Amino acid sequence: MGSDMGLIVKTMARATIPLIGIFGAYVISHGHLTPGGGFQGGATIAGAGILFLIAFGINEAKEKINKSLYSALEGLGGLVFLAAGMLGLSVAFFYNTLWHNGPIFNGEPGTLLSAGYLPIMNLAVGLKVYTGLVSAVFAMALFRRWRK
Amino acid sequence: MTLPFLVILPLFGAFSMPIVSLLGKKLKEYWAVIISGATFAVAAKVFYTVWRNNEILLYTLGSDNPIGRGVNFPIRIVWEVDLFGALLALTITFVGFLAIVYSLGYMKHDTGLEKYYTLVLVLELGMLGIVITGDIFNFYVFLEIMSIASYALVAFRNDTWEGIEAGIKYMFVGSLASSFILLGIALLYGQYGTLTMSYLAIKIAENPTLVAKVALAFLIGGLLFKSGAVPVHMWLADAHPAAPSSISAMLDAHPAAPSSISAMLSGLVIKAGGVYAIARIIFSIFNPGLHTYLRTFNAPAINMDVIGWVIVFFACLTLLVGNAMAVVQTDMKRLFAFSSVGQIGYILLGIGIGVLAYGTRAGELALAGAIYHIVNHALIKALLFLVAGVVIHEAGTKNLNELSGLAKRMPLTTFFFIIGAAAIIGLPPLNGFASKWIIYESSAMYNPILAAIAVVGTVFSLAAYTKVLFTFLGKESERVRGSKEPEKSMLLPMLILVVAIIVMGLFPWQISDKIMIPAAKMLEQLNGEYILALLKFIGGA
Numbered sequence: 139m140g141s142d143m144g145l146i147v148k149t150m151a152r153a154t155i156p157l158i159g160i161f162g163a164y165v166i167s168h169g170h171l172t173p174g175g176g177f178q179g180g181a182t183i184a185g186a187g188i189l190f191l192i193a194f195g196i197n198e199a200k201e202k203i204n205k206s207l208y209s210a211l212e213g214l215g216g217l218v219f220l221a222a223g224m225l226g227l228s229v230a231f232f233y234n235t236l237w238h239n240g241p242i243f244n245g246e247p248g249t250l251l252s253a254g255y256l257p258i259m260n261l262a263v264g265l266k267v268y269t270g271l272v273s274a275v276f277a278m279a280l281f282r283r284w285r286k
Numbered sequence: 287m288t289l290p291f292l293v294i295l296p297l298f299g300a301f302s303m304p305i306v307s308l309l310g311k312k313l314k315e316y317w318a319v320i321i322s323g324a325t326f327a328v329a330a331k332v333f334y335t336v337w338r339n340n341e342i343l344l345y346t347l348g349s350d351n352p353i354g355r356g357v358n359f360p361i362r363i364v365w366e367v368d369l370f371g372a373l374l375a376l377t378i379t380f381v382g383f384l385a386i387v388y389s390l391g392y393m394k395h396d397t398g399l400e401k402y403y404t405l406v407l408v409l410e411l412g413m414l415g416i417v418i419t420g421d422i423f424n425f426y427v428f429l430e431i432m433s434i435a436s437y438a439l440v441a442f443r444n445d446t447w448e449g450i451e452a453g454i455k456y457m458f459v460g461s462l463a464s465s466f467i468l469l470g471i472a473l474l475y476g477q478y479g480t481l482t483m484s485y486l487a488i489k490i491a492e493n494p495t496l497v498a499k500v501a502l503a504f505l506i507g508g509l510l511f512k513s514g515a516v517p518v519h520m521w522l523a524d525a526h527p528a529a530p531s532s533i534s535a536m537l538d539a540h541p542a543a544p545s546s547i548s549a550m551l552s553g554l555v556i557k558a559g560g561v562y563a564i565a566r567i568i569f570s571i572f573n574p575g576l577h578t579y580l581r582t583f584n585a586p587a588i589n590m591d592v593i594g595w596v597i598v599f600f601a602c603l604t605l606l607v608g609n610a611m612a613v614v615q616t617d618m619k620r621l622f623a624f625s626s627v628g629q630i631g632y633i634l635l636g637i638g639i640g641v642l643a644y645g646t647r648a649g650e651l652a653l654a655g656a657i658y659h660i661v662n663h664a665l666i667k668a669l670l671f672l673v674a675g676v677v678i679h680e681a682g683t684k685n686l687n688e689l690s691g692l693a694k695r696m697p698l699t700t701f702f703f704i705i706g707a708a709a710i711i712g713l714p715p716l717n718g719f720a721s722k723w724i725i726y727e728s729s730a731m732y733n734p735i736l737a738a739i740a741v742v743g744t745v746f747s748l749a750a751y752t753k754v755l756f757t758f759l760g761k762e763s764e765r766v767r768g769s770k771e772p773e774k775s776m777l778l779p780m781l782i783l784v785v786a787i788i789v790m791g792l793f794p795w796q797i798s799d800k801i802m803i804p805a806a807k808m809l810e811q812l813n814g815e816y817i818l819a820l821l822k823f824i825g826g827a
Contacts, residue, residue: 209304216301224294231290232348
């Protein structure tokens with residue numbers, strides 16, 4: 139089954155997908171400074187993925203989306219989150235040792251490299267949400283059995 | 287400190303499963319076995335620590351102190367593990383480990399196994415979180431983790447209509463029950479401004495408002511659903527037949543789920559997410575002793591006797607209806623599922639009498655009996671669902687009318703079943719006897735009518751299991767001709783459970799005195815130990 143969408147939609151999608159992706163990346167990476175964070179940014183980027191799926195059709199998406207890669211990246215997002223939580227395990231689980239002792243992410247509050255493990259966790263959650271949502275929507279799009 | 291590893295290990299296993307499953311075909315199964323085995327070891331260590339020191343373990347996330355700087359109230363998530371929680375953690379990891387080992391053989395013919403093992407580990411994680419947490423919102427999060435993993439596992443065999451139907455039914459009503467619990471937590475937070483359970487207990491005792499009573503009603507209502515008490519038990523009876531047997535041992539959505547899943551549903555999920563949470567909320571947040579004490583000074587307080595009678599009412603209903611419905615079933619896993627409903631009735635009866643007769647010998651015995659029965663029923667029901675899984679796996683049907691005379695083809699499985707059935711009815715040399723005896727004894731001490739109702743429930747249970755006995759004994763039917771004993775990875779978990787049941791049955795009163803009575807005492811917290819474990823950080827106590 140080919141794409142149902144016309145030329146205008148495809149061209150607009152080509153223009154907007156990078157913009158949505160960049161905005162989502164901005165929301166994720168500034169999660170500790172501005173409203174938003176891992177989930178919101180990840181869902182925004184997943185919106186770009188869904189736009190791609192709808193504008194270019196399932197066949198195009200099949201070539202671009204690798205199921206194992208997305209599944210592995212989702213696991214990786216979770217592992218990074220867990221690892222960030224375990225960094226300060228000598229004091230307590232989820233102790234923010236990067237903020238208290240450094241060496242990185244302990245800058246002036248309000249700057250990008252501050253807030254200890256929070257930016258790392260935002261990135262991890264963003265990765266997990268993006269890959270998870272895209273895999274879920276893609277799996278549902280592939281589930282095409284309206285009748286036997 | 288080993289406690290955080292109780293959550294870290296299954297989380298690590300679940301997150302790394304998609305990556306590990308890319309590396310090799312068989313690797314994911316061994317990975318799940320290793321992770322759940324390691325979690326069992328951690329739980330054993332935590333249990334031993336709590337049991338030896340006989341005091342509540344308090345762990346703060348994010349710092350070494352739960353109290354905020356410059357304020358004198360707790361601001362962080364705390365995990366509070368008393369002997370009851372540690373005992374349940376041990377049971378959960380033990381049965382979870384055996385269910386995963388059983389799945390090696392049982393789930394061999396299914397696809398999507400990396401998702402299956404991820405979900406089983408997540409289910410175990412959710413239950414472990416529930417039993418160790420001391421923060422009520424943290425509790426809700428773990429409850430949802432557990433519930434969502436069990437919805438997915440009940441519907442795991444999505445090519446069968448019963449799996450999908452049971453999954454949808456369980457998910458719709460389960461989400462409604464979860465939202466009741468969330469509403470109760472939101473009301474408590476709005477009224478008292480804290481989410482730490484032991485601090486909430488102080489705040490409620492200072493100012494017991496109507497909001498607290500409404501919140502308690504919402505919490506108890508939602509949790510009775512999760513434990514499968516009678517007016518809201520129907521999800522359980524559908525889900526277990528559909529679930530893979532290893533999960534029914536954990537959950538109780540028995541007939542639909544794979545047998546391994548049924549084993550987990552019945553053995554663990556309804557206990558961790560249901561009766562454990564009910565007991566924790568009643569005794570740790572709304573302590574009956576605290577409120578009775580307030581009432582003696584004519585101070586405003588919550589009348590906990592009402593809650594006690596509500597629980598006893600649903601307990602009696604549950605144990606009569608559950609066991610009676612088990613008698614008329616023709617589907618093996620459905621019968622076991624209704625029997626699980628009936629056994630939950632005994633546990634709730636113990637908890638209810640523990641509330642009503644708080645501070646007396648009868649109340650303490652009833653609680654000890656309830657805790658003992660939680661552990662015993664987890665082991666027995668896990669064994670029975672694993673046996674049902676073997677029968678389905680070998681004979682290809684779970685309809686009792688088509689099966690008879692399996693004994694000759696599967697002597698070992700038959701032996702396992704007879705041990706399990708005898709233990710659940712409560713025959714003396716096995717572990718079910720002592721726990722039921724304590725519940726009978728304490729209910730007779732409190733009110734003989736309740737004891738009579740409990741005994742009637744057991745009579746029904748006896749009838750139901752005698753019926754299943756004919757599946758194994760009797761004339762060999764057409765259906766069972768080709769069946770044989772299952773492979774070793776399925777036999778071994780059942781053997782371990784049988785050994786545990788027999789060994790626990792040989793030392794009933796020692797176990798009761800050494801573990802169950804202290805656990806009941808710590809849960810009752812006659813001197814407010816659960817609250818004091820937190821208060822000692824403030825230094826004001």
